[in-house]
Amino acid sequence: MGLFDIFKKKKQEEPVEAEAPQSAQPEDATAKTDSSANQEPEASVAADETVTVNQAVVVQGTDGAEEAVADEEDSLTLPEDNTDGNQVAEKNQTNEQSIDETERYAESEVVESNETVVDDEVKHTEAAEDKTESATDDNEQAVYEKGLTQSRKGFASRFNKxxxxxxxxxxxxxxxxxxxxxxxxxxFDLAIQISDQVREEAKLENLKSKEDIRELIIRIMVESYEEQGKDEDQNMHFAPAGQPTVVLFVGVNGVGKTTTVGKMAQRYKDQGKKIMLAAADTFRAGAVKQLQEWGERAQVPVVTGPEKADPSSVVYQAVERAKAEQVDMLFVDTAGRLQNNVNLMQELAKMNRVVKKVLPDAPQEVLLVLDATTGQNALQQAKLFKDSSEVTGLVLTKMDGTAKGGIVFAIRDQLHLPVKWIGFGEKASDLRVFSAEDFVYGLFKDLVKS
Ligand SMILES: Nc1nc2c(ncn2[C@@H]2O[C@H](COP(=O)(O)OP(=O)(O)OP(=O)(O)O)[C@@H](O)[C@H]2O)c(=O)[nH]1
Ligand SMILES: [Mg+2]
Structure with missing residues (x-):
């Protein structure tokens, strides 16, 4: 069953009171939903002998990286827009503040285009939204529906306009x-591609009514998204039993790396795993303390180094400790900004090498954290990181704060890196395994009739 058929089936199963008048025939309701994308990932990496390393060499960081940095100083740049996201004050904002901002942002987007929205469609959207207010943490689909409220509103108002x-x-x-x-x-590229496909199929099927065209556009978006993701491996990868799984979290400043490490620590701890964190962001004042707070909350140990320590030396010590203490998972929080971006990329590459010296098969995952609210800027960041570190997957944060969920489509179209996790808020339970089915449903459910 294709992703669009699953979407239609979910629509059909929606409680009737929220339904708009039907205009299309329901699809086959007997086929089973494929929920594999939403499963907790399984261990899959084969074991190798670990190699012990001369700690002094590693800690001194004699990789020649510094010289290389000088040569390449100006050859890489990150988008400017994100540079002030690193303010400590911003990190300390309360939940209320950030929710307020989110709402203001989404409201201004919706108000801007709501004037021409047909009345009954707005009511339909609002009714559906009320329903999702009661989402519990146990119901994955309801969490997606609630987390995607702003995006769904944004999409609906754009489309209706x-x-x-x-x-x-x-x-x-x-x-x-x-x-x-x-x-x-x-x-741009994906918009043109979808538009071309709509042109072709509308002609072929001789579609003329507004409802038919609306459904066609959504169907083509969903189908092309599914088609492009065929070869993506969305599962998390784990070390064989008895060895620590190492996960590096990378990304520019302010995207949500530390928060994601904290959330994930809580999640896997709750599953009974032995977790350790490494505070390898030794650059930003307050970064270590921020991670320690998450560590305390989840009751997991945090390996730290002295102030301004070489981040790779912290990583080395953490990996050694994780191995000695037989932890199941080690999460490494890294800096989002160093003296310059080249330094940042060099440092990440060095961390990777340091991990491998202790555990040759690690890191099992290098997760690039992207802030969904930065839109196309996030794509530029991803391209840069993809080129210089071995990114295995993406964490898309702050999905609750954007009115433009389309970034998920653009990521697949342009990067072919799997989104493995999605963040819908600041609480530990707001981090979810990415599910294309729940995402598509949460985004489009108000736009297609059953
Ligand atoms: N609404 C919302 N806020 C989030 C989400 N994830 C992270 N945040 C917030 O984003 C802000 C920045 O998060 P951090 O985890 O400090 O970001 P970082 O990437 O570690 O930043 P640096 O350490 O400066 O590189 C914090 O206020 C977080 O609470 C999310 O999914 N939704
Ligand atoms: Mg951080």
């Missing part, structure tokens, strides 16, 4: 469609 102007499938229609998709963060 676009379709309110719909008269016929002409050139103006395609221009508006492309603008709508780009506005939703899908990126």
């Amino acid at each position: 676009f379709l309110a102007n719909f008269r016929s499938v002409d050139e103006e229609f395609f221009e508006d469609l492309e603008d709508t998709l780009i506005g939703a963060d899908l990126g």
Whole structure:
């Protein structure tokens, strides 16, 4: 069963009171939903003998990295937009503050385009939203629906505005469609590609009504998303039993690395695993303390070094300790900003090598953390990290704070890196294993009738 069929089936199973009048035939309701994408990942990496290393060499960091850095100083740049996200004050903002900002942002997006939205569609969206308010942590789909409220509203209002102007499938229609998709963060290339496909199929199937066109667009978005993800491995990878699984968290400043480490520590601790954290962000004042607070909350040990220590030496000590104490998982929090971006990339590469010297098969995962609210900027960051570190997957944070869920489509289209985790808020339970099914449903459920 394809992703779009699963989506339609979920729509069909929705409680009736929230339904809008039907205009399309329901799909086959007997097939089973494939929930494999939402399973907890299994161990899969083969064991090798570990190699002991001369600690002094590693701690001194004699990799020649510093010289290389000088040569390459100006050859890499990160997008400027994110540079002030590193303020300590911002890190200390309360939940209330950040929720307020999120709401203001989403409201301004929606208000801007709501004028032309057809009344019954707005009511339909609101009814569905009320329903998701009661989401519990146990119900994965409800968590997605709640977390994607802003994005769903944003998408619905963009689409409804676009379709309110719909008269016929002409050139103006395609221009508006492309603008709508780009506005939703899908990126230029994907917007054009989807628009071309809509053009082809609308003609082929001779679709003319607003409802048919609406469903066609969503179907093509979902199907092309599914098609592009065929070869992506979304599972987390683990070391064989008896060896620590090492996970490095990388990404620019302020994207949510430390928070994600804390959330994940809590999650796996709750599953009965023995967890250890490494505070390898020795650059930013307050970073170690922030991680220690998460460590205390989850009651897991945090390996730290002296102030301004070589981050790789902290990593080395942590890996040695994790191995000696037979922990199941070691999560390494890294800096989002060093003296410059080249230093940052060099440092991440060095950490990777240091881990391998103690545990040749580690790190099992290098998770690049991206902030969904930064849209296309996040894509640029990802390209840079992908080129210089061995990123195995993505964590997409702050999904609750964006009105443009289209970034998930753009990531798959342009990066072909699997989104493994998604963050819907600041609490530990707000981090979820990424599920394409729940995501697609949470984003589009108000746009397609059963
Ligand atoms: N709303 C929301 N906020 C989040 C989410 N994930 C992280 N945050 C917030 O984003 C801010 C930055 O998070 P950090 O974890 O400190 O980011 P970082 O990448 O470690 O930043 P540096 O250490 O400066 O590189 C904090 O206020 C977090 O609470 C999320 O999924 N949703
Ligand atoms: Mg941090």
